[in-house]
Structures are given as structure tokens and as C-alpha cells.
Amino acid sequence: MAESGDSLLKTTDGEVVLTEGERNGNRESKHCEDTSMEAESEHQNKDAEERLPENQSETEQSPVTVQEERPVERRTSESDDMEEEEREEEETEQDTAEQFAQIKERIQKSKLYLDVEPHQWPIIYSPDYNISFLGFEKLHPFDSGKWGKVYSLLKKECMLCDETIICPLEATEDDLLVAHTKKYISRLKWSISVAGITEVPPVALLPNYIVQKKVLRPLRLQTGGSILAAKLAMERGWAINIGGGFHHCSSKQGGGFCAYADITLALRFLFHQGTIQKAMILDLDAHQGNGHERDFMQDKESVYILDVYNRHIYPRDGFAKRGISRKVEVNYFIADEQYMTLVASNLEAALNEFEPDILVYNAGTDSLEGDPLGALSISPQGIIRRDMMVFEFARDRPKPIPIVMVTSGGYQRNNADIIAASILNLWRRGLISCPEAEEFQAKQDGPSTSSRQTPEGEETPSTSNSESAPQGNRGFFRSFLGFFGK
Numbered sequence: 060m061a062e063s064g065d066s067l068l069k070t071t072d073g074e075v076v077l078t079e080g081e082r083n084g085n086r087e088s089k090h091c092e093d094t095s096m097e098a099e100s101e102h103q104n105k106d107a108e109e110r111l112p113e114n115q116s117e118t119e120q121s122p123v124t125v126q127e128e129r130p131v132e133r134r135t136s137e138s139d140d141m142e143e144e145e146r147e148e149e150e151t152e153q154d155t156a157e158q159f160a161q162i163k164e165r166i167q168k169s170k171l172y173l174d175v176e177p178h179q180w181p182i183i184y185s186p187d188y189n190i191s192f193l194g195f196e197k198l199h200p201f202d203s204g205k206w207g208k209v210y211s212l213l214k215k216e217c218m219l220c221d222e223t224i225i226c227p228l229e230a231t232e233d234d235l236l237v238a239h240t241k242k243y244i245s246r247l248k249w250s251i252s253v254a255g256i257t258e259v260p261p262v263a264l265l266p267n268y269i270v271q272k273k274v275l276r277p278l279r280l281q282t283g284g285s286i287l288a289a290k291l292a293m294e295r296g297w298a299i300n301i302g303g304g305f306h307h308c309s310s311k312q313g314g315g316f317c318a319y320a321d322i323t324l325a326l327r328f329l330f331h332q333g334t335i336q337k338a339m340i341l342d343l344d345a346h347q348g349n350g351h352e353r354d355f356m357q358d359k360e361s362v363y364i365l366d367v368y369n370r371h372i373y374p375r376d377g378f379a380k381r382g383i384s385r386k387v388e389v390n391y392f393i394a395d396e397q398y399m400t401l402v403a404s405n406l407e408a409a410l411n412e413f414e415p416d417i418l419v420y421n422a423g424t425d426s427l428e429g430d431p432l433g434a435l436s437i438s439p440q441g442i443i444r445r446d447m448m449v450f451e452f453a454r455d456r457p458k459p460i461p462i463v464m465v466t467s468g469g470y471q472r473n474n475a476d477i478i479a480a481s482i483l484n485l486w487r488r489g490l491i492s493c494p495e496a497e498e499f500q501a502k503q504d505g506p507s508t509s510s511r512q513t514p515e516g517e518e519t520p521s522t523s524n525s526e527s528a529p530q531g532n533r534g535f536f537r538s539f540l541g542f543f544g545k
């Protein structure tokens with residue numbers, strides 16, 4: 060995900076600047092230490108960036124700043140001060156206990172954890188994910204029909220069908236309040252706020268009920284999808300939400316086309332139910348995932364964030380970096396080989412440092428070459444190999460880690476093709492499977508329809524409805540999957 064204001068900047072040397080944030084247990088620490096020389100040269104600027112809260116919500120979240128905000132004048136009686144502090148502490152504890160109980164109640168009442176049939180893939184999608192309204196969606200570079208295209212392509216390749224996919228429910232206000240503040244949710248009732256978050260100024264002129272229905276509802280559905288996907292990953296070992304990955308949104312603030320903090324919500328649901336104790340977020344979208352970083356900044360012992368992003372582009376959120384446990388900042392136009400080595404070595408090191416109960420994989424494809432916002436140079440094959448590698452890492456641990464993938468950013472017309480090709484590759488490699496769904500599909504389609512059945516190394520897929528499948532797509536998948544079969 061990203062802000063449309065990002066511009067494609069001049070090519071620099073493309074050199075990687077790797078800054079491995081330490082696993083930092085000290086919550087008072089200003090930020091992770093940077094280890095590279097190049098990072099050090101910018102250290103001063105970053106410090107300045109991190110010292111300056113960007114808005115009120117940051118100030119509220121920063122333990123350092125909160126202390127600074129205490130009144131300078133002390134009252135004369137020390138005992139008065141102590142009494143007041145004790146009272147404040149008690150009130151805070153009461154508030155926290157009350158909030159905790161409220162959140163638990165909200166989760167218990169939630170209907171998002173749908174009953175799923177065994178013949179349904181843990182792949183989540185709704186046709187209503189897609190945003191389309193009087194051409195307004197065209198005012199943002201984001202392809203707001205991307206999710207539907209991914210689904211259609213998977214369907215064309217006979218991996219799944221309407222009966223074997225899971226359609227999520229829309230996250231209600233109560234669901235959203237599990238992570239979001241009331242103040243933030245109220246702000247979305249103003250079209251002008253939504254215009255800012257979605258970066259489509261004309262949205263500000265629309266009546267809010269239209270904005271809710273046409274813009275926010277699809278995003279709430281995707282949020283419901285991520286929450287359900289995380290739960291299914293715990294049950295089935297893996298799950299994919301074809302949408303979601305709104306990693307710039309925190310509980311208090313949206314931005315960069317992200318209106319709801321779906322990753323935070325998905326994890327809060329699991330934490331509150333006691334399903335997990337520890338989670339890792341692997342964020343490979345080209346942008347820094349400042350939303351979840353802000354939300355879990357105070358929970359670094361239970362949420363480990365490994366973020367690989369272009370250091371020069373939006374959001375450059377110095378404060379949020381404090382939430383990252385392992386930070387890998389790269390320069391413009393990093394290419395496959397260097398990128399893959401960085402992702403592999405850092406993921407391995409992260410998993411050796413921290414054993415999560417779930418891996419949330421924010422698989423943005425705006426790292427693809429030619430992306431006007433991500434400004435990296437990963438080839439389509441590189442994206443597919445990256446996703447495969449992440450799933451292999453999760454599977455090959457002594458105890459396999461449940462993995463949930465969300466698709467996040469990606470701003471070119473071919474992103475959908477690549478996401479679909481990547482999911483097909485995971486399936487073909489046996490990294491994801493659902494025997495009941497495959498059996499159901501086989502019965503529907505008749506014999507010799509599943510691309511999974513094709514012998515390794517041969518071009519795939521060949522389907523019974525190949526007559527109706529556009530040549531372009533079939534050629535595309537053949538070139539990708541053939542590449543991987545060799």
C-alpha cells in the first residue's frame with residue numbers, strides 16, 4: 060500500500076542499505092540501532108525524525124513523550140503527588156480492565172469467524188472487495204479491481220470455484236473497535252477524512268452514506284477477510300486473503316489507501332482468544348508497514364515485525380520504526396538476487412530469534428519492476444520465488460508455522476496476473492493444498508482438469524474450459540509455471 064504522492068525518483072546506485080534492527084527488549088529505547096555505515100550517515104536525520112511526533116496520536120503512544128508531557132511545575136506537597144499518582148494508576152488499571160472486558164465481549168459477539176466447510180479452500184474473497192463507482196476509482200493509481208482479477212484467474216485455472224472459496228462477512232463497527240478507537244471510526248463518518256485516507260480528493264464531495272457503501276464497505280469486507288484468514292491459518296496451517304494488507308492504518312490513524320488496520324485486528328482477535336501467544340509480521344510490501352508497527356510498538360515481546368522496504372518512499376515514519384524488531388531498508392531499484400538474499404537471511408535470523416505461533420505475511424507486489432510507487436526492480440519471477448520461499452520457511456521449521464498471506468499493495472495492471480501465478484505456484488509445489496476442495500473441483504470439472512495433476516516440469520495448466528480461457532492468460536501462466544518447473 061502506498062500514497063499516490065510518492066514520485067518516481069531518479070535512479071540511484073540501487074545499493075542495498077541493510078540495517079538489521081536488533082531484537083530490542085528495551086521499550087524505552089528510541090529506536091533500533093543501525094549497523095550499516097550508510098545508515099549511520101543518516102542517523103542524525105533519523106533521530107530528528109523520531110524525536111518529532113507527527114501528530115497527537117503519536118504523542119499519546121510514545122512512552123518517552125508522555126513523560127515529557129508531564130507538567131513541569133511540581134506541587135508543593137510530595138504526598139499529594141503520590142496520592143494522585145496512585146489514584147491515576149488505579150483508574151488506568153480499571154480502564155484497562157474495562158476495555159479488556161469490552162474487547163472480549165466484542166470478539167465473543169463477532170460473527171466474522173464463519174463456519175467453513177471441509178471442501179472450501181482457506182482462500183478468502185468476495186466479489187464485493189472491488190471498488191467501482193462512477194469512475195472515481197480511476198483517480199487513484201491503485202487498481203481497485205485487482206482482487207477480482209486474481210480470483211477470476213484462479214478460477215480459470217480450475218484451482219477453485221464459487222463453491223470452494225470462502226466469502227467473508229463485513230467487519231462491523233463492534234469488530235473494528237477491537238483495535239480501533241471510537242474517535243477514529245467516527246472520523247470515517249466524514250467524507251473529507253476518507254478522501255484523505257484514500258487520496259482521492261473528490262471523495263470529499265460525496266455524501267458519506269455513498270462513501271461508506273462504495274469505498275469503505277469493500278475495505279471492511281477485506282478486513283473481515285483478514286480476520287477470518289488468520290483464524291483459518293491456525294486451523295489449516297495456512298490461509299490466503301486475496302485482499303487486505305492495509306499496513307499503513309493503525310488503530311488511531313488511516314493513510315496510504317488503508318482505512319482499517321486489518322493485520323492488527325486479525326492478531327488482536329487471536330491474542331484475546333488465547334489462540335496465540337506470539338506472532339511475527341513479515342512485511343514485504345515495498346512500503347514501510349507503519350500501521351501495525353505503531354499498534355504493536357508496546358508489544359515487542361509478543362509481536363515481532365520484520366519489515367523490508369524502500370527507505371526513500373512513503374511513509375518514512377521514524378516513530379513507527381520503533382515497533383520494528385528487524386528492519387531491512389533498501390534503496391531504489393534493488394533487483395532479484397540481492398533482494399532475495401536479504402529476505403532469506405533476515406527471515407532465517409528472525410525465526411531463529413523468535414518462535415511465533417503464526418506468521419502474518421504481508422505480500423505486497425509493489426516491489427515489482429516498473430511500479431511507480433514502490434520503485435524497486437523485482438521481476439515477476441522474483442515475486443513468485445519470494446512468496447514460495449516464505450511459505451517454505453514457514454513449513455520447514457522444526458514445528459511448521461501457520462502462515463496467513465494478505466496481498467497488500469501493487470499498482471500495476473499486471474499485479475493480479477502475478478499474484479494468481481504465485482498462488483498457483485504454491486499449489487503446484489504442494490506448499491498449499493486442500494484435498495477436499497481439489498476433489499470437489501475435480502468432480503465439477505471432470506477428469507484431467509487440475510493443473511496440480513500435471514507431471515512436474517511440464518507446462519501447465521491444461522483445463523477443460525481452456526476454450527473459454529483467454530490465450531493471453533494461459534500463455535502467461537505457462538511461461539511462469541514452466542519456468543519454475545525446470
Ligand SMILES: [Zn+2]
Nearest residue numbers: 060061346468
Ligand atoms: Zn506498498
